[in-house]
Amino acid sequence: MRSVSDDRLTEGVDPSAKxxxxxxxxxxxxxxxxxSIEAKPTLKKTLIRLGRRQRVVRExxxxxxxxxxxxxxxxxxxxxxxxxxxxxxxxxxxxxxxxTRGRVEVLGRVxxxxxxxxxxxxxxxxxxxxxxxxxxxxLTRAEVEAKYEEIADFAELGDFxxxxxxxxxxxxxxxxxxxxxxxLEPDILLIDEALSTGDARFRKKSFERMRELxxxxxxxxxxxxxxxxxxxLCNEVIWLDAGRMVMRDEPEAVIHAYNRYLDVxxxxxxxxxx
Amino acid sequence: xxxxxxxxxxxxxxxxxxxxxxxxxxHRVGLPPLGSxxxxxxxxxxxxxxxxxxxxxxxxxxxxxxxxxxILNPALLALVYFMLVAIVRNGGRGPExxxxxxxxxxxxxLVSTSVGxxxxxxxxGGRLILNMAxxxxxxxxxxxxxxxxRFLPTMLIFAIVFFIVxxxxxxxxxxxxxxxxxxxxxxxxxxxxxxxxxxxxxxxSNFLTYFTRIWxxxxxxxxxxxxxxxxxxPLFSLNPLYPMLGALNDxxxxxxxxxxxxxxxxxxxxxxxxxxxxxxxxxxERDFAIRL
Numbered sequence: 001m002r003s004v005s006d007d008r009l010t011e012g013v014d015p016s017a018k019x020x021x022x023x024x025x026x027x028x029x030x031x032x033x034x035x036s037i038e039a040k041p042t043l044k045k046t047l048i049r050l051g052r053r054q055r056v057v058r059e060x061x062x063x064x065x066x067x068x069x070x071x072x073x074x075x076x077x078x079x080x081x082x083x084x085x086x087x088x089x090x091x092x093x094x095x096x097x098x099x100t101r102g103r104v105e106v107l108g109r110v111x112x113x114x115x116x117x118x119x120x121x122x123x124x125x126x127x128x129x130x131x132x133x134x135x136x137x138x139l140t141r142a143e144v145e146a147k148y149e150e151i152a153d154f155a156e157l158g159d160f161x162x163x164x165x166x167x168x169x170x171x172x173x174x175x176x177x178x179x180x181x182x183x184l185e186p187d188i189l190l191i192d193e194a195l196s197t198g199d200a201r202f203r204k205k206s207f208e209r210m211r212e213l214x215x216x217x218x219x220x221x222x223x224x225x226x227x228x229x230x231x232x233l234c235n236e237v238i239w240l241d242a243g244r245m246v247m248r249d250e251p252e253a254v255i256h257a258y259n260r261y262l263d264v265x266x267x268x269x270x271x272x273x274x
Numbered sequence: 275x276x277x278x279x280x281x282x283x284x285x286x287x288x289x290x291x292x293x294x295x296x297x298x299x300x301h302r303v304g305l306p307p308l309g310s311x312x313x314x315x316x317x318x319x320x321x322x323x324x325x326x327x328x329x330x331x332x333x334x335x336x337x338x339x340x341x342x343x344x345i346l347n348p349a350l351l352a353l354v355y356f357m358l359v360a361i362v363r364n365g366g367r368g369p370e371x372x373x374x375x376x377x378x379x380x381x382x383x384l385v386s387t388s389v390g391x392x393x394x395x396x397x398x399g400g401r402l403i404l405n406m407a408x409x410x411x412x413x414x415x416x417x418x419x420x421x422x423x424r425f426l427p428t429m430l431i432f433a434i435v436f437f438i439v440x441x442x443x444x445x446x447x448x449x450x451x452x453x454x455x456x457x458x459x460x461x462x463x464x465x466x467x468x469x470x471x472x473x474x475x476x477x478x479s480n481f482l483t484y485f486t487r488i489w490x491x492x493x494x495x496x497x498x499x500x501x502x503x504x505x506x507x508p509l510f511s512l513n514p515l516y517p518m519l520g521a522l523n524d525x526x527x528x529x530x531x532x533x534x535x536x537x538x539x540x541x542x543x544x545x546x547x548x549x550x551x552x553x554x555x556x557x558x559e560r561d562f563a564i565r566l
Contacts, residue, residue, distance in 0.1 A: 033564055091563065095298050095407040098560045104298040112405060121325075123332040132328065135321035136408050138314070 021107050023188055023219040024070040024093055028102035030243075031063040031088050062088035064243040065102070070236075072108075072187075073217040075210070077224065077234035077251060079258050085243040086223040090190045093221065108187025108219070111137070113177055122166035126157060126176055129165055133180055147183050154209075155179040156202070174198050182209050189213060192223045207233065227255050305557050315409045322412055326419040348383065348428040352376045359496055369439045371498075374527045376435055378495040378519050380428040381454075384421060385461045385515065386486040391417040392465025393472040393479045400566045410559040411552065414469040418462045442529030449525040449532055453540070457518060460544040466551030470558050473565055494519050514543040 063085040070076050078086045091097040092104055094112045121129060130151055134144035152161050155175045160168060168176075175198055181189060189210070198206065210220055210233060224230055230237060230251055237254040239247040247254050339346060356375055360366040395413040396403070403410065472478045493515045494502065502510050510516055517539035521532035 091404070092298065095296055096404065097563050099298055099300050101300055103300075104296075106296040106298075110296075110407075112407075121328065121332070124328050128324075128328050132321060132324050133406075135318060135324055136402065136406055136412070138317060138408070141320050141324075 021105070022069040023072045023074070023107055024068075024221070025105045026066050026068055026093075026102065027105075029063060029066040029089075029092060029099050029104055030061065030101040031085075031092050031097055032100040033060040033062055033088075034058070061243050063092065063240075066243075066245055067102075068238065068245065068248065070219055070221065072219055073214055074236055075214055075220045075222060075234045077222050077230040077237040077254075078240060079224070079227075079230060079237060079254065080240035080246075081262070084240040086240055087192050088243075089240065090192050090221060090223060093188075094190055106188065109184075110188045110190065111181045111184040111186030113181035113189065113191045123164055125163055126155075126161045126165055126168070126172075127152075130176065130180055134184070137184060139184075151176075151179045151183045154183065154205075171198055171202075175202055178206050182206075182213065186213075186218065188219045188221070190221050193225065227259070231255060305553070306560075308556070311409060311411075311556065315411055318408065318412055321408075322416045322419055325416045326423060329416075329420050330423055344424055344427045345431055348376075348380055349431050351383075352379050355379060355496060369435075370441070370527065373432070373435050373439045373441060374498065374523055375495065376432050377526055378493070378523060379490075380425065380432060381457055381519065381522060382490060382493060382495055382515065383428075384425040384457055385464065386489065387421040387424070388418045388461035388465045389468050389486065390479065390482055391421060393468035393482055395465070396469045396562055397472050397476070397566065403563055403566055410562060411466070411555055414465040414555065415462060417469075418458070418465050421461065422458060436526070441527060444529065446525055446529060446531050450522070453518065453522050453525065453532070456540045456544040459548050460514060460518070460540075463544070463547030463549070463551035466555040467547070470551075470555045473558070473562055489513070489515070494523070499523065511539075514540075514547070517543070 066089065078089065080086050088097060090112070092099055093106060094110050095104075095106070096112075121132070124132070127148070130148060131141075131144050134147065135141065139147070155161070155172075155178075157172055157176060160172060161176075165173070165176075178198070181191070191210075207229075210222075214220060220233075222230070222233060234251050237249065237251045238245055239254050239258050247257055352372075352375060356366075356372055359371075359375070392414045395417040396410065399413045402408075402413075468478060468482065490496075492510065493513055494510075499516075499520050517536040521536035521540055524530055524532045524536070
C-alpha cells in the first residue's frame with residue numbers, strides 16, 4: 001500500500017492507478033436525511049410525541065439512485081433548482097454525509113469548497129482560520145506555514161488577513177475559502193457556489209486557477225446557478241431534480257434543456273456569477 | 275459483497291479522511307476500522323492544540339482583566355464556597371480546609387467544564403462538520419484540552435495556598451501526576467458521551483448545569499471524605515469522583531500515599547468511561563452531519 005501522508009503535498013495520484021479507475025464513481029447513491037419534525041428535538045416535544053405514539057422521524061430523500069462516473073481531468077457541472085440535492089451530492093462525494101444506500105468511490109485527495117468552508121470561528125483572524133482549517137485537513141503545521149503565504153497572496157485580502165473573520169464581507173470570505181481549497185492541491189476539487197460572492201477580477205483569477213488544475217488532470221465538480229460559468233468551465237454537466245439525474249450531456253445541451261425547463265430565456269440568466 | 279468490492283475495500287486508504295482511495299458505503303452506525311481512525315486522529319493532533327489555544331485567546335478578549343480572569347474566576351469561586359461552608363456550619367474551618375476546598379474544586383471544575391463544553395463541541399462545530407471530512411473525535415478532545423489549559427493557571431493559586439498553609443512536601447506528591455492524568459482521561463471520556471448525546475437530545479446541556487451542581491455537592495469537595503455519615507458512604511462511593519478526589523486529598527492535603535482501593539477505582543472509572551465514551555462517539559459520528 002502506498003504511503004499516504006508523505007507525498008500528499010508533492011504529488012497527485014499514482015498515474016498507473018488513474019487508468020483503471022475514474023476519479024469519482026457512484027453506484028445507486030442515495031442520501032436520506034432523517035429529521036425530526038421539529039427543528040430541534042427537545043424533551044417536552046419528545047414526551048408529547050411519545051404520549052401520542054407518533055413517529056419521530058421524517059425522511060427527506062435528497063439524492064436518489066445516482067449512478068455516474070467522472071473521469072480524471074473532467075470539470076463536471078451540476079445544475080438544478082434549489083433543493084435538488086446538489087450540495088448533498090457534493091457532501092456525499094467528500095465523505096461528509098454517508099450514503100444511505102449505494103456507494104461512492106473516490107480516487108484522489110479531495111478538497112472541498114462547500115458554502116464557505118473556512119471561517120468557522122468568527123472570532124479568529126483569517127490567518128488563524130487558515131492554519132486551523134489546514135490542520136483539520138490533515139496537513140502538518142510546517143506544511144500549512146509553507147502554504148500560508150501562497151494562500152494569503154492569492155486571496156489578496158491585505159490587512160484583513162489578520163482581522164477577525166466576523167469583520168469580513170462575504171466576498172472576502174469566498175476569496176479566502178477558495179484560496180485555501182485550491183492551495184491544498186487537491187486531486188478532486190468540489191465547489192459549491194462559493195464563488196458567487198467574488199468580484200469580477202477575482203472570479204477571472206479563480207477561473208484561471210481552475211483551468212490550471214484541470215490541465216493537471218485534476219477533477220472538479222462545480223455546482224452553480226451561473227450558466228456562463230458552467231459553459232466556460234465544464235466539459236460535462238449533470239442536471240439534478242428532486243435528487244434524480246434528469247440529464248447528463250455536454251454543457252450546451254443540458255443548459256438549453258434546463259433553461260427551457262426553468263422557462264427562462266438564455267439571456268435572462270445572470271451571466272457573471274458562478 | 276462481491277470479490278471486486280472486497281478487493282477494493284482491502285485497498286482502503288490508510289488515512290480514512292485524507293488518503294487516496296476512498297469508498298463510502300452505508301454505515302451510519304457502526305465502527306470504522308479503529309487502527310486507521312486513531313492514526314488519522316493522531317496525525318491531526320496539532321489541529322486540536324491550535325484550536326484550543328485560539329479558543330483560549332478568543333475568550334475574555336473584551337474584558338478589562340482579560341486573561342487574568344483565568345485566575346480570578348476560580349479564586350473567587352473558591353472564596354464564595356469557603357464562605358458558604360462557614361455560614362452553613364456556623365463557623366469557619368481553618369486554612370487547611372481552604373486548601374482542600376480549592377484543590378478539589380479546581381479538579382472538579384476540570385471535569386465539569388469538560389463535560390459542559392464537550393456537550394457543545396459537536397453541535398457548535400456544525401459548520402466545520404458540514405464542510406470537512408475529519409475524525410469528529412477531535413472536537414470533544416479539543417474541548418477537553420481547552421478546559422485543561424484553563425485549569426493549569428488555577429494550580430498556581432493553589433500552589434501559593436499550599437505553601438502558606440504549610441502542607442507536607444515529599445515524594446508522595448508525585449502521586450498527583452497519575453491522579454491528574456486519571457482526571458483528564460475521565461473528563462475526556464465523559465465529554466465524548468455528552469458530545470454524542472447532545473446531538474440526539476438537545477436539552478442535555480440545559481440539564482447539565484443542574485446535574486453538575488448536584489455532582490459538586492455530592493462529591494467530597496465542600497466537606498472531607500470523613501464527614502460523610504457512615505450509612506451514606508456506600509451511596510456516595512458510587513460517584514466516580516469519590517475515589518479520585520479522595521486519593522487527591524490524601525496525597526496533597528493529608529500528605530500520605532493514597533489507599534489502593536481509591537487508585538484502583540479511579541483507574542477503572544477513568545478507563546471505563548474513556549473506552550465507553552470513545553466507542554459511543556465513533557460509532558455515531560457518521561450520523562452527525564445528517565442531524566446537524
